[in-house]
């Protein structure tokens with residue numbers, strides 16, 4: 001009985017709360033719809049994913065050169081995630097990414113798991129070709145990524 005009373009009091013307390021005002025941030029303001037649009041704009045589309053991917057593409061190469069296989073694995077996983085999140089924002093690029101996600105990345109990942117340097121460079125090249133094939137398919141053929149031979153990572 002005592003317990004029931006306590007529960008009733010708690011329920012009554014909640015029920016008496018004034019209706020909650022929608023939260024306004026410092027810059028995420030406006031109607032609910034305007035706020036969502038603003039957040040979407042700031043997340044940006046596929047270009048943001050590509051920004052991240054191009055950094056990781058270079059680090060991945062350096063990791064392979066340095067035989068830092070764990071660091072290479074880390075970048076492969078992050079590249080995959082960045083592209084998948086990019087595709088959630090821009091599903092129109094999904095079909096063109098299929099070879100990259102289903103063939104190029106897993107094969108390179110296998111070379112890394114096997115700690116096989118020769119295969120790593122072979123599969124890295126295959127991935128590079130796959131990056132550019134997608135650019136071609138998505139009307140960005142002018143973005144031709146090169147092998148980052150002279151890139152120097154700050155990670156050993």
Ligand code: HEC
Nearest residue numbers: 046047050054057093096097100131134135138140143145
């Ligand atoms: C969907 C297939 C697709 C794949 C796979 C892909 N890209 Fe892209 N990439 C794009 C598109 C589309 C853009 C243009 C994005 C935009 O700005 O809207 C782009 C833009 C870029 C840019 C220019 C970014 C900037 O500064 O604006 C770079 C660099 C780039 N990609 C590198 C890569 C690398 C490296 C890989 C492979 C590891 C890769 N991309 C894989 C579709 C792809």
